[in-house]
Amino acid sequence: MEIGCGNGELSVWLAKNGAEVYGLDISDESIKIAEARSRTNNTTAQTHFYACPAEHTPFEDNFFDIVFINVSLHHLEVDLALNEFKRVLKPGGKLIAIEPLAFSKTIQNIRVSKLFTKLYPIRQETPTERILLIDDLRLIATIFTHTIFIPYRIFSPFIYKIKPLFLFLTKIFFKREPDLETGKQKMNRALQRGDEKLLKIFPFLKFLSRYAVIYAEKE
């Protein structure tokens, strides 16, 4: 199951690669787009889309092998949602998420400070949206077993947000790409790879990282 599947890009990609996917999102509009995307890609036999809140799903207990979440857990009522995921996962089922997360409360306090938010305004799409904190990881570890948290991305989100600098770098390093969009995607990926290398060489820099890959299992 993909939680917060939005327009269904990932769900349909997973279906095209052989998975049977249940995509769930609170937005009716997004679910309609996801269904249309699935029709266009001939994956309707492998996809099932539901417009409903992730905290209260219509599925029976022990139903799914995997609950996958891409940047949506931080929109949810985390405690309720995690217990719901545990309920619908089979024993041994896996929770996999990629989420914005602050490993350091001090760094997070700086990010939400007045001065910093003037430079980098914080987007808030839903009332419950917030950056996850170490306490949320602790909560995951109390509800699930075999938890692994991998820090991910340090400077790349900031450079991406400084549009003129990002464009300048794209034009210098990816000037041979057929179009600007491809160049921007490659630049973004190159910056992320830079962060990955940095974290590998200097693991202590994880306190600066902006995202985490989260892996957990149901007992």
Ligand SMILES: C[S@@+](CC[C@H](N)C(=O)[O-])C[C@H]1O[C@@H](n2cnc3c(N)ncnc32)[C@H](O)[C@@H]1O
């Ligand atoms: C940042 S978007 C991510 C969308 C998609 N996963 C992607 O990677 O493009 C967050 C998604 O979570 C959905 N969402 C927010 N609150 C939700 C809730 N309580 N239950 C289910 N989905 C929710 C939003 O409608 C939105 O599609």
